[in-house]
Every structure is written in structure tokens, then in C-alpha cells.
Amino acid sequence: MTQGIKTVLHSVSDLDAAKAFYTVLLGIAPQTDTSYYVGFDTGGQHIGLLPAKGDVAAPVVYWAVPDIAAKVAEVTAAGGVAREQPHDVGGGRQVATVTDPDGTVLGLLQDS
Incomplete structure (x- = not known):
């Protein structure tokens, strides 16, 4: 049994541009802000941004x-x-x- 979807990670081609976009979209500043990962906690969900390795892929949902x-x-x-x-x-x-x-x-x- 899972505990539901808790985390969605997005592979992005430009971490700074994505951080600015998701800050506006979610209406909060990131709780984690590094050169290799930016993370937002909102509404019981964690939204993470990762620099893309190659082509930008679809988001990956993480089941707890x-x-x-x-x-x-x-x-x-x-x-x-x-x-x-x-x-x-x-x-x-x-x-x-x-x-x-x-x-x-x-x-x-x-x-x-």
C-alpha cells in the first residue's frame, strides 16, 4: 500500500527561470534553493526542480x-x-x- 503522491519532480532546462516561474505559480519562495535542486512545500505536496540531464523529461511523481x-x-x-x-x-x-x-x-x- 502507498501513502499517496507526496512529491513531483520536474526536470528543467533552466533552473533559475523555472524557479522564478514556480515561485509565482505556487505563491511561495522555495524552501530548498541550491544549484542542483530547488524545492517547494505547499499544500502537503513537495514540488522539486532538477537540472535536466539531456532532454527535458515529463515530471516524475513520487509515491510515498x-x-x-x-x-x-x-x-x-x-x-x-x-x-x-x-x-x-x-x-x-x-x-x-x-x-x-x-x-x-x-x-x-x-x-x-
Whole structure:
């Protein structure tokens, strides 16, 4: 079982331009503002901006789960493919990405 979508990450070609746009769109300043990540917390959601690596891709939604390793195992057994194994991104948060059978990238996150 998941705990719902908590985070959406957008790959952007110009981090400064995207930061200005999302600041206006969301009506708040970013809570995290670095050269490699800009993050906004609003309405129980986390919206993150990442510099694009290659082509700008569609946003990746991150489903909150209580046990990320178990969920990666479950979804790969159900036909998904692990793209990025669970790893710590700071503050006790672990993330991973998988693809569904059609190749759609989905994120998983676990907060400790």
C-alpha cells in the first residue's frame, strides 16, 4: 500500500527561470534553493526542480511508501523495471525510480 503522491519532480532546462516561474505559480519562495535542486512545500505536496540531464523529461511523481526496498521488489515482480535502486538523498529520505510495463517512470520515496 502507498501513502499517496507526496512529491513531483520536474526536470528543467533552466533552473533559475523555472524557479522564478514556480515561485509565482505556487505563491511561495522555495524552501530548498541550491544549484542542483530547488524545492517547494505547499499544500502537503513537495514540488522539486532538477537540472535536466539531456532532454527535458515529463515530471516524475513520487509515491510515498513505508518500505521502499519491499515496494521496489513488489513492482518489479509485477512487471516493472527498477531504474534507480533505493538510495539516501539526505534527511533520512530514500528514493528510487521504476518503470511500469509501458515504460512510464514512477518514483518511490520513504521518509524515516
